[in-house]
Amino acid sequence: MAHGHARPILLGLIGSPIAHSASPAMHEAAAEAVGLRAHYQLIDVPGADGAQLRTLLSALAPIGFSGVNVTFPYKERVLPLLDDLSPGARAVGAVNTIVVRDGRLTGHNTDxxxxxxxxxxxxxxxxxxxxxxxxxxxxxxxxxxxxxxxxxxxxxxxxxxxxxxxxxxxxxxxxxxxxxxxxxxxxxxxxxxxxxxxxxxxxxxxxxxxxxxxxxxxxxxxxxxxxxxxxxxxxxxxxxxxxxxTGRELAIHQALDAFALFTGREAPAEAMARAFDRAVTPPAG
The missing domain is CATH 3.40.50.720 (NAD(P)-binding Rossmann-like Domain)
Incomplete structure (x- = not known):
């Protein structure tokens, strides 16, 4: 069956400032490598308080997100707003990956x-x-x-x-x-x-x-x-x-683990590494 018309998997990143993030490139390339389509949205929300974060998180399931990553300054502040935490996220007391399933939000830590x-x-x-x-x-x-x-x-x-x-x-x-x-x-x-x-x-x-x-x-x-x-x-x-x-290795490995959680598929390391390198070292000239 052709998957070209299937709705893309919707992913994203919540944090600020995130314009430099390599995550969209990595996750979209990983999806393509395993025959899926993904759209990875940067959700740059500076200075969100607890109420704004709660509103944002409660919108993820209805909008159709499969999951989002979380970065500075919200990795700790999202904890009380989630339905469940993985043992790893609970041990760390911080979340960088939220999986959305059946309207429930589960926090993980792939850092x-x-x-x-x-x-x-x-x-x-x-x-x-x-x-x-x-x-x-x-x-x-x-x-x-x-x-x-x-x-x-x-x-x-x-x-x-x-x-x-x-x-x-x-x-x-x-x-x-x-x-x-x-x-x-x-x-x-x-x-x-x-x-x-x-x-x-x-x-x-x-x-x-x-x-x-x-x-x-x-x-x-x-x-x-x-x-x-x-x-x-x-x-x-x-x-x-x-x-x-460098931060390259952590960035790639946390994304590989997050992609597997988002999609249930083994993430292709080569595709993610290439995407990271393209995103972070733009072509000369």
């Missing part, structure tokens, strides 16, 4: 599964710790839970809001060694790995969450930001010869 897979691909099955993790918000929490899956890794968490870091440490108590550090410098002292889980370094911001002089050549350094791909942090790390992982 966690995606980051763990990306890390193994980049740095091998046993990434070395201790790991300094900057940021205890939506992405930082997902990264902390992902790191907790690796045996014997100490996570040193630092956040501009120490209460946030303390809450993540408390949530992971018994599952991982998590230490809250009062400063980035303290977190990096003797660390083998560094992860940026904050939006610092994401365009138009040109900052870095870690002063360059704290980085060492023997470290591995990962960034969750992919706009730009080479953030100031990663440029500093590469300059001294540290091993690096």
């Amino acid at each position: 966690t599964t995606g980051f763990a897979r990306a890390l193994i691909e980049a740095f091998g099955p046993r990434p070395e710790g201790p790991v300094a993790l900057v940021g205890a918000g939506g992405v930082g929490k997902a990264v902390a839970v992902a790191l907790a899956q690796f045996e014997g890794i100490e996570v040193r968490l630092v956040d501009a809001d120490p209460a946030k870091a303390e809450a993540v440490a408390a949530a992971l108590a018994g599952h991982a060694a998590v230490r809250v550090c009062g400063s980035v410098a303290a977190a990096l002292d003797g660390a083998r790995g560094v992860v940026n889980g904050t939006p610092v370094g994401m365009l138009p911001d040109r900052g870095t969450p870690v002063p360059a002089e704290l980085l060492r050549p023997g470290m591995w350094v990962a960034d969750a930001v992919y706009s730009p791909l080479w953030t100031p942090l990663l440029v500093d790390a590469a300059r001294i010869g540290a091993r690096t992982m």
Whole structure:
């Protein structure tokens, strides 16, 4: 049967600012690769309060969405508005993927599964710790839970809001060694790995969450930001010869896992990776 006339699967992304997102390209290309059609809508809502978020989420099923991704600043704020949470999303306390089925909304977190897979691909099955993790918000929490899956890794968490870091440490108590550090410098002292889980370094911001002089050549350094791909942090790390992982790997792996949840189909990694590269590195000239 020809599927050309079938209604496209409707997907989207809720967050702000999201103009740089590679998600539409990745999900639409993945659908095409498995013989489906998808339309992926950017839903850029700056400064939505709880009531506005609730209105938006309650419209997803009637409009016909199969699911949406959620990004900064709403990964934590959507939690109380969902019908159900996967164990992973509940553990993290943040949602980046909402599946819409029979009018019910279920929250998942593919940042966690995606980051763990990306890390193994980049740095091998046993990434070395201790790991300094900057940021205890939506992405930082997902990264902390992902790191907790690796045996014997100490996570040193630092956040501009120490209460946030303390809450993540408390949530992971018994599952991982998590230490809250009062400063980035303290977190990096003797660390083998560094992860940026904050939006610092994401365009138009040109900052870095870690002063360059704290980085060492023997470290591995990962960034969750992919706009730009080479953030100031990663440029500093590469300059001294540290091993690096850009936000590309996390972006692709979290999207692969989300696509499988949205469609029930195995997502084609090659198609998603190519789509990401086209979206993030536009053709020269």
